[in-house]
Amino acid sequence: MAETQEEEFLDDIEQAEAEEEEINIEEISDEEAEIDTLRAERDAFQDKFMRALADAENARKRSEKDRREAENYGGSRLARDMLPVFDNMKRAVDSVTEDQKEIASALIEGVELTMRELLNVFQKHGVRMISPEVGDRFDPNEHEAMFEAPVPGTKAGEIIQVSAQGFMLHDRILRPAQVGVSSNTGS
Incomplete structure (x- = not known):
């Protein structure tokens, strides 16, 4: 009988160890699942x-561009x-006229000085004049054709x-130069 009790006792120990091992395996599985969830x-x-960081960088670049x-x-x-x-x-x-220049030279000089100062202020702020000359080629990016006419000796x-x-203004047109363009088909 002692042997049976001993065997039962050993069986109980084995069963307890198996259950403990089973619990450990379940705990490990639960821990791995929790680790996977945390990952x-x-x-x-x-x-x-990373998306928030990219959005913040894009917003910074947009605001810098808008500021410029x-x-x-x-x-x-x-x-x-x-x-x-x-x-x-x-x-x-x-x-x-020449006669008027002699009579009102100070007034005319004042107007010319004011005009030059206006151009200097324009230039200081990035405004530059487009001054085409007669004989230049028409450029639709800088010129506006006000009329066309067949003029002998032109192309x-x-x-x-x-x-x-x-x-x-910098690289944008404020106003195109207003020009007349030759419509001759020959020279």
Whole structure:
């Protein structure tokens, strides 16, 4: 009987060890599953972090671009509104005869100085004049054809008259130069 009790006792120990081993395997499986879950969460958070970082960088670049454009082109409306002032001053200076220059030389000189100062201010702020000459080739990116006419001795597409200078603000057209263009098909 003692032997049977001993055998039962050994069987109980073996059964307990088997159950313990089973519990350990389940715990290990649970721990591995938890580790896998944590890794998946970590990867998801890392992905979200990288996307947020990329979004922040894109926003920074966009705001930098917007700032540069505002700095370069923010005054375009004012500059465009000042162009007729320049045109009127140029017309006034161009219309003065030699007799009038002698009589009102100080006034004319003052208008010319004001016109030059206006051009200096334009240049300081990135506005440059487009001054085509008669005989230049028509460029639709910088010129606006006000009329076409067949003029003897010219080629088609040549500028035959300049009505008004154009202006650019950095790399953008404020106003194209207004020109007349030859429509001759021969020379």
